[in-house]
């Protein structure tokens with residue numbers, strides 16, 4: 087159903103299925119995203135958007151089908167990895183921007199952004215230098231020492247975007263990244279998200295209910311009952 091991007095895909099999936107008991111979340115989804123491309127996943131509540139994102143990102147194992155990530159060392163079949171391997175891949179190759187739950191409130195903005203690098207073995211000083219650079223790139227210079235609760239919703243989302251970039255993730259996954267924001271802040275956060283990923287050749291997968299957010303992506307997929315029913319290339 088999805089048309090092939092002109093360049094080799096950064097991430098591709100074939101025939102993904104996933105059920106929870108008798109509830110079918112994915113009923114055979116093919117997916118491809120090229121480096122530097124942004125894809126919005128839309129659809130009614132319960133259509134399978136988050137399940138698809140979680141399968142692509144190695145958070146959830148599909149019942150069948152495959153997910154393959156292109157890496158400098160050759161293709162890696164995400165669906166062939168055990169939980170430990172998927173966890174490592176998530177840390178090293180993927181970035182995540184979710185509506186809530188991933189920023190640690192007891193840490194400062196700088197510490198939150200530096201954390202994924204430190205988990206990958208980078209020493210604190212170097213990690214904090216990179217983190218400060220990313221916070222500045224997202225317009226948050228001067229906010230490094232603030233705890234998350236001392237930031238506005240839009241600022242906190244930009245911290246989450248900065249954090250998703252530090253490790254040089256090939257693919258960034260965002261689930262309703264602007265869900266709690268007013269429309270002006272939502273537009274700013276979405277611009278920041280697109281600039282910091284696709285401008286740098288990373289791929290961006292965004293689950294959203296918001297047509298304006300989707301319109302900023304290069305391609306929009308619509309799911310219904312666990313299948314892709316429509317695809318629009320917007321620019």
Ligand SMILES: Nc1ncnc2c1ncn2[C@@H]1O[C@H](COP(=O)(O)OP(=O)(O)OP(=O)(O)O)[C@@H](O)[C@H]1O
Nearest residue numbers: 106109110111129130131132133134135136137138
């Ligand atoms: N952990 C789970 N346990 C049981 N059922 C689940 C689970 N996760 C998802 N489902 C079911 O799978 C289907 C797809 O859910 P999913 O969260 O992927 O939809 P969605 O399109 O992201 O919905 P929303 O827009 O409401 O977030 C739904 O019927 C949902 O109830």
